[in-house]
Amino acid sequence: MPHVTVDFERLELRHGDHWIWQLHENQAYLGRTVVRLRRHTFGSLGDLTEPEWIALRSEIQSFERIITAVFQPDRFNYGQLGNVYPQLHVHAVPRYASPRKWCGITFVDMNWGANWSPGPDSPLTLNQTFELADWLRTNMQASVPS
DSSP states (O other), rough: OOOOOOOOOEEEEEEEESEEEEOOOOOOOOOOOEEEEEOOOOOGGGGGHHHHHHHHHHHHHHHHHHHHHHHOOOOEEEOOOOOOSSSEEEEEEEESOEEEEEEEEEEEOOOTTSSOSSOOOSOHHHHHHHHHHHHHHHHTTSSSSS
């Protein structure tokens, strides 16, 4: 499969004071998002300042509220890895016990009851993923304070 360059800015959903939400390019888990620290660091969660920790909790609560409203996941998984992309970030992964649909496309959590990573391939093309990011931005505007 040829390497595809992703315009990650098109996947950005929200810019908070400390964190940026970015829809993950692999939507095998519908709504999977990367919550990236705005401050440049290659550290781990242990390197967060107190305001960054507090803001992360608030971002996670907002993420769960919004994704629950639009996709009704059965649980959420989180991971801070940094193996491929070293900037400090957290993977926010909605998990689903049964299939979900978005724009007529069915999403099945093939790893329900097990680890989400490594995950299967996304059922969306890259352009469809950009469309999902646009759709989420529109649907979350009223739900998350700026």
